[in-house]
Amino acid sequence: MFLNGNELTNRTATKIAEVLADNNTHIKEIGLKWNKITAVGGNAIANALCENRDLKVLDLSWNSIGVRPKDARNPNNPGKPIVVMKVGDIGNAWGKAFRMNKDLVHLDLSFNKISYEETEIIQDDIQSNSTMIGLHYLGNHGFCDKIVGKVDPLGFIQMEDAAL
Numbered sequence: 001m002f003l004n005g006n007e008l009t010n011r012t013a014t015k016i017a018e019v020l021a022d023n024n025t026h027i028k029e030i031g032l033k034w035n036k037i038t039a040v041g042g043n044a045i046a047n048a049l050c051e052n053r054d055l056k057v058l059d060l061s062w063n064s065i066g067v068r069p070k071d072a073r074n075p076n077n078p079g080k081p082i083v084v085m086k087v088g089d090i091g092n093a094w095g096k097a098f099r100m101n102k103d104l105v106h107l108d109l110s111f112n113k114i115s116y117e118e119t120e121i122i123q124d125d126i127q128s129n130s131t132m133i134g135l136h137y138l139g140n141h142g143f144c145d146k147i148v149g150k151v152d153p154l155g156f157i158q159m160e161d162a163a164l
Contacts, residue, residue, distance in 0.1 A: 002031035004059070013041025020048035020055060029057040033108070037063040039090050042112070046093040050100040059108040066090060066114035066140060090114065091121025098122070098129045105132060111139035 003012075013032070019025050037045075042065025049055070068090065071081035094109075114122075119140060126135070 001027055001029065003035070004031045005034040008032065008035040008037060010038055010041035010044075013037045014044045017041070017044035017048035020045065021051045023051065023053065026054045028054060030055065031059045032063065033059045033061040035063050037065055038067045038069065039065055039085055040069055041065070043085075043090060043093040046097040049097040049104060052101065053103050055104055057106040058104060060112065061108040061110040061136065063112055065109070065112045066118060087115075087117050088121060091118035091125075094118075094122050095125030098126045098132070102129070102131045106134040107132065108134075108136040109140065110136045114140035116141065 013035075016030070016032070020027070020030075037060065042060065042063065045058075045060070049058075068085040068087075071083050074080050074082045097104075114137075119137075126132070
């Protein structure tokens with residue numbers, strides 16, 4: 001199923017996640033690159049991958065799954081916003097997907113604005129996954145554009161200086 005470049009948002013990504021979590025669905029490949037999916041939709045898909053045993057290839061490149069939603073306004077205390085998603089939630093969702101899903105063999109998360117902190121969490125968890133054959137992670141960075149997450153030949157995410 002290829003839905004690339006259709007300006008899909010978190011609402012559609014969440015529906016796709018519901019379909020993926022339903023083990024009666026036998027989708028093998030999904031292309032969702034060049035859409036408008038942020039952390040909300042990305043985390044929903046990551047959580048669905050923990051349940052799914054059929055999907056083999058997922059392309060989420062060129063979205064914004066590293067972009068968390070803004071904090072919500074607190075009507076009871078305007079000076080203290082309600083935190084919708086905190087640092088680490090993205091890394092934990094994808095890390096759990098890497099630990100739980102042993103069926104996905106190819107994942108493209110390139111150019112998704114995933115931060116250094118989230119990448120470090122993912123980096124720790126991906127080591128438990130020995131079934132992923134292809135992982136694309138280029139274009140995700142940390143505090144500055146000089147730090148880039150790259151996948152080494154053994155499949156581990158390494159933080160490197162892009163200037164080198």
